[in-house]
Amino acid sequence: MVKSKVLNNFTFFIIPATPKRLHNIKQSAYESAGAQVIDTLEDEHTPSHIVLVNKEWTYAKVLAYLKVDELPKLTRVVKDEWVSRCIENGKVVEIGADDEILPTTVVKNEPQAEPSEIKQEDKDKFEVLPVKTEESNESDESEYRSNHENTEEPTEKKRKPARDHRKQTGKTRKLTWDSVLLSQPHKVEKTESGNPNQLVIDIFSHLENHYTAAKDTFRALAYRRAVATLKQETDRKITTAEEAIKLKGIGEHLAEQLQEIVETHHSERLDYFHSKVENVALEVLMGIYGVGPAKARRWVGEGVRTLEDALARPDLTPQQRIGIEHYDDFNTKMPRAETQQHFEIVKTVVQKLDKDTIVECMGSYRRKEEFCGDIDIIITLPIGLEPDTEKALVRLREVLLNTVVILAKQGFLTCALTGPDPLAYDYNVSRILDAVGSFDRWYGASTVPSNYGVWRRIDLLIVPPDEIGATRLYFTGNGLFNRTIRLLAQHKGFSLTQHGLFRDVARGKRREKLSEGLLVESKSEHRIFDILEIPYREPEERSM
Structure with a gap:
C-alpha cells in the first residue's frame, strides 16, 4: 500500500502502451502514488517523465515510437525501476545514471523507423560490447545525482543536420570482439605530444572520464576506442566527419563531434559537463589514488568539490592522502x-x-x-x-x-x-x-x-613461473584489448584471467563464476592466442 502521495506534481507518459493489462497495472500504481498519467502527447499537460517499461529501449527508439524529432525541453526519459523505487521508499529518490536514458544527436530529414523496430544506426552504435571484469576494484555504491539538477545533455539545435557518412564511404560500422581482434592492428610509433589530433584526443579523454563516473559503460568505451584510434593517426590531422568515419572505432556520432571540435576548438558536450560544478569535481576526485568512480560519486554527494575538501575528510586513508599530496605527479605521464x-x-x-x-x-x-x-x-x-x-x-x-x-x-x-x-x-x-x-x-x-x-x-x-604467459598478456594491456580478448574467450567457452586460460568454468545466472574450471594454458602467450584461434599480436600492436 502506498503510504503517501510521493509522486504529486509528476506527469507520466508510459511506453510502450502494450500489453494493455501491464499498462493498466502501472497506471494504477502511479496514480495511487499521486502522479498524473496521460495517454497522448497531445494532452494539455506536458509529461515530466517518459516512463519506459521495456528497459532495453534507446532514446532514438522512444522518438521513433512517439513520431517526434525531439521531446519537450524538461521531459526526462526514465526506467520504470526508478518510479518503483520512489513508491517503495515513500519519497522521490535521486535519478541514477542507470535510471535515465539520455538523448543522442538526432538525425533529421530522414524517415523515422517504425515503432516496432530499432534503427540499424542504434544497433551499431557501439563497436565493442563490454564484459564484466573478473576482479572489481570497488563495490557498487549508490549513484550520485544532484537533487535539483536536470541531467539531460543539451540537444544540439544549432548544429547542421547530421549526415550519414556511412552512405558516402560505403562502410558498414559493425565491429565486434572477433572482428576487432582479427583485424590488422596498428603500430604506435610517434609521441602523443606530436599528434596533430591532440585537441580531439584530450576532449574525448575528458568525456570518457565523465561517462565512466556516470557508469555509462557504453559511451565511455566508445570514447576510449576513438582516443586509441586517433593516437595512431600521427601523420595527418583528421578534420572532417567524412574522414573520421573511415577510421576504426569511430562511429557517426563521434565523427560529428570530432568535426565540431576541429571547427570550434571546443565541445558543446564537454562544455555542458563542465558547466556543472559536480561533474568537474567527479573528474578531479577520480584522479586521486585509491578513489574510484563509486567513491568519487559518494564524496561529491557529501559536498566534496576540491582536493582541499577531500584532504579535510576524517575518513581519508593514508594512501589517499598521498594521492592528493602528489596528485600532479601521479596524473602526469x-x-x-x-x-x-x-x-x-x-x-x-x-x-x-x-x-x-x-x-x-x-x-x-x-x-x-x-x-x-x-x-x-x-x-x-x-x-x-x-x-x-x-x-x-x-x-x-x-x-x-x-x-x-x-x-x-x-x-x-x-x-x-x-x-x-x-x-x-x-x-x-x-x-x-x-x-x-x-x-x-x-x-x-x-x-x-x-x-x-x-x-x-x-x-x-x-x-609463479608457470603463469608467466597469462600474466604477460594481462599486464601488457591495454585495458580495451584485455576486455575484448576476455569476451572472445568467454564466447568460445573459456575464461581468461591473469592466472591462465580455463575451460568448463561453471557460472551462475548472472554469469558470475562458480568454479575455476580446468586450466588449459598459462605458460605461453602465443599458445593462448592459438587456442583462441586469433593471430598473435606483438605487444606494440595491442594499443586499441
Whole structure:
C-alpha cells in the first residue's frame, strides 16, 4: 500500500502502451502514488517523465515510437525501476545514471523507423560490447545525482543536420570482439605530444572520464576506442566527419563531434559537463589514488568539490592522502626514457639478489608507447628452474622483500601504498617478516635522480613461473584489448584471467563464476592466442 502521495506534481507518459493489462497495472500504481498519467502527447499537460517499461529501449527508439524529432525541453526519459523505487521508499529518490536514458544527436530529414523496430544506426552504435571484469576494484555504491539538477545533455539545435557518412564511404560500422581482434592492428610509433589530433584526443579523454563516473559503460568505451584510434593517426590531422568515419572505432556520432571540435576548438558536450560544478569535481576526485568512480560519486554527494575538501575528510586513508599530496605527479605521464630509468634500477637490484630472476616492465612500456602512466614490473623465474611452485614463490618473495628494503633505504622508493613501509621497521627485514610476513606484491612510488622530487607510481609483483604467459598478456594491456580478448574467450567457452586460460568454468545466472574450471594454458602467450584461434599480436600492436 502506498503510504503517501510521493509522486504529486509528476506527469507520466508510459511506453510502450502494450500489453494493455501491464499498462493498466502501472497506471494504477502511479496514480495511487499521486502522479498524473496521460495517454497522448497531445494532452494539455506536458509529461515530466517518459516512463519506459521495456528497459532495453534507446532514446532514438522512444522518438521513433512517439513520431517526434525531439521531446519537450524538461521531459526526462526514465526506467520504470526508478518510479518503483520512489513508491517503495515513500519519497522521490535521486535519478541514477542507470535510471535515465539520455538523448543522442538526432538525425533529421530522414524517415523515422517504425515503432516496432530499432534503427540499424542504434544497433551499431557501439563497436565493442563490454564484459564484466573478473576482479572489481570497488563495490557498487549508490549513484550520485544532484537533487535539483536536470541531467539531460543539451540537444544540439544549432548544429547542421547530421549526415550519414556511412552512405558516402560505403562502410558498414559493425565491429565486434572477433572482428576487432582479427583485424590488422596498428603500430604506435610517434609521441602523443606530436599528434596533430591532440585537441580531439584530450576532449574525448575528458568525456570518457565523465561517462565512466556516470557508469555509462557504453559511451565511455566508445570514447576510449576513438582516443586509441586517433593516437595512431600521427601523420595527418583528421578534420572532417567524412574522414573520421573511415577510421576504426569511430562511429557517426563521434565523427560529428570530432568535426565540431576541429571547427570550434571546443565541445558543446564537454562544455555542458563542465558547466556543472559536480561533474568537474567527479573528474578531479577520480584522479586521486585509491578513489574510484563509486567513491568519487559518494564524496561529491557529501559536498566534496576540491582536493582541499577531500584532504579535510576524517575518513581519508593514508594512501589517499598521498594521492592528493602528489596528485600532479601521479596524473602526469612520464617519457618512456624516464620509465626505463626506474625499471633498470629495480632490475639491477633484483638480479644482484638472485641472478636467475626474470624482470620485465609491463603495460605501456612493453607496448612501446612513448609516454607511460606508471611503472608495472613483474619478477619471476625461468619455467622449470624450480619445479615446486611453492618453493619458487618462497624464493621470489624473499627477493621482493629485500628489493623493497634496499631501494627504500636508497631513497628510490618514496612511499608504500600496498605492502609494508620499510622505514616504519627501520629497514629491518626480520622485523618486517615478524610483523607482516611475506608478500607477493608491493605498490608505491619512486623517484629517479634525473627527475628528483617527482614521484611516479610503481608496482612490483612476483609471478609463479608457470603463469608467466597469462600474466604477460594481462599486464601488457591495454585495458580495451584485455576486455575484448576476455569476451572472445568467454564466447568460445573459456575464461581468461591473469592466472591462465580455463575451460568448463561453471557460472551462475548472472554469469558470475562458480568454479575455476580446468586450466588449459598459462605458460605461453602465443599458445593462448592459438587456442583462441586469433593471430598473435606483438605487444606494440595491442594499443586499441
